Amino acid sequence: MQEAGAPFGAAPPPGIGADGAAIVTEGLTKRFRGGQIAVNTLNLAVPRGSVFGFLGPNGSGKTTTIRMLLGLVAPTAGTYSVLGLPPAQALPRVGALVEGPAFYPYLSGAANLLRFDSADPTAQRGTAKRRIADALDRVGLSAAAGKRFRNYSLGMRQRLAIAAALLGPRELLILDEPTNGLDPQGTREVRALVKEIAADGTTVFVSSHLLAEVEQMCTHAAIMRTGELVAQGTIASLSGGLVTRVRIETPDAADAARVLGTLGLADVRAAGAEVTAELGGHAPERINAALVGEGVAVRGLAVVRPSLEDVFVGLTGEGFDVDG
Ligand SMILES: Nc1ncnc2c1ncn2[C@@H]1O[C@H](COP(=O)(O)OP(=O)(O)OP(=O)(O)O)[C@@H](O)[C@H]1O
Numbered sequence: 001m002q003e004a005g006a007p008f009g010a011a012p013p014p015g016i017g018a019d020g021a022a023i024v025t026e027g028l029t030k031r032f033r034g035g036q037i038a039v040n041t042l043n044l045a046v047p048r049g050s051v052f053g054f055l056g057p058n059g060s061g062k063t064t065t066i067r068m069l070l071g072l073v074a075p076t077a078g079t080y081s082v083l084g085l086p087p088a089q090a091l092p093r094v095g096a097l098v099e100g101p102a103f104y105p106y107l108s109g110a111a112n113l114l115r116f117d118s119a120d121p122t123a124q125r126g127t128a129k130r131r132i133a134d135a136l137d138r139v140g141l142s143a144a145a146g147k148r149f150r151n152y153s154l155g156m157r158q159r160l161a162i163a164a165a166l167l168g169p170r171e172l173l174i175l176d177e178p179t180n181g182l183d184p185q186g187t188r189e190v191r192a193l194v195k196e197i198a199a200d201g202t203t204v205f206v207s208s209h210l211l212a213e214v215e216q217m218c219t220h221a222a223i224m225r226t227g228e229l230v231a232q233g234t235i236a237s238l239s240g241g242l243v244t245r246v247r248i249e250t251p252d253a254a255d256a257a258r259v260l261g262t263l264g265l266a267d268v269r270a271a272g273a274e275v276t277a278e279l280g281g282h283a284p285e286r287i288n289a290a291l292v293g294e295g296v297a298v299r300g301l302a303v304v305r306p307s308l309e310d311v312f313v314g315l316t317g318e319g320f321d322v323d324g
Contacts, residue, residue, distance in 0.1 A: 053214030056224030095165035155186030
C-alpha cells in the first residue's frame, strides 16, 4: 500500500476521504472552446489544515482549476467537493482571492472593505463593522485601517485583498498567485500572513509558479504541468523519494572519494575539487571526522537535500522554467 501523502498521480491518496479533505476533485477537466484542454482529469486531494501549494509554470492550468472550484467556470467533465460538500453549499465558508478586488485609492482600507462587503448579498449588514475590524486585525492592518489605500505599500494592498477574503468565518482560503507583482518586502508579508492564517486553523490552498515559495510556505503541494497533475503529497514526501547527497569540496578529491567508499557511502562521484555521494544513514560530522583523520583537506562539506525542483525535473525530465 502506498504511504499516505506519498507522491502519486492518478488516484487520491489513501486516508484522505471527502471528510478529511478540504478539496477533492475526481477527473476534473476543462476543455475550452476551440479544443484546448486547460485541465486534464485532475484528481486532487487537499487535506484539511494544510497549506497546500498548487504549483506549476504559467499556463499549466492553475487559475482554471481555481475558477472551477469557485464555480466561476463550468468543468467539461469530472466532479469535486469542497469541505466535504457540494461546492455551492460550501462556498459561504470559503474565502477567495483570484483577481484582486479593485479598491478605491482615495478611500481608507476600512472604508474599502465596507464597500466590498456591501456588494456581497450574503453578508449580514449588522455585523459588518465587527467583521471588518476582525479581518483587518487578522491581516495586521488595524493600525492602518483609516489610512487611504493609495498610501498603502504593495504588501499592505495585498493584505487588504486577503482581508476582503476573510470577511466571514472561513474554513478554506483559496489564493491565486498572491505574491505575484509584489516587491520582496510585500512577498515576505504575504508569505508570513499565509502561515499565520493557517496556524489559526484555516486550510489555505495557494497557487504559485515559484518552487522556492511553495517549499517555504506550504506543508503540501501538487505539481501541475500543461494541465496535468504530475505529483502531490506532503513537501517532505514529494522530495523524500529522491536521494540526499553529501558534497565535499577538497583539493584531495581522489583521497576523499576513497575515504567515502571505505565508509560505505554509495554512488561516490569525483569531479575536479568536488566529491559527492549518497548520504544514506551516515552522519555528516562522522564523514568529516573520517576525512580529516585521513589527512584530506576539507574546504567545505554540505548536505544537499533534493528540492521540489529536483522532483519536477525527475518526474518530467524538464527544468521548471521560472525562478524566484
Ligand atoms: N477563457 C479561456 N479560453 C481559452 N483558453 C484559455 C482560457 N483561459 C485559460 N486558457 C488556457 O488554458 C491554459 C491554462 O491556463 P491557466 O490560466 O489556467 O494557467 P495558469 O497555470 O493559471 O497560468 P497563469 O499563472 O499564467 O495564469 C493556458 O494555455 C491558457 O491559455
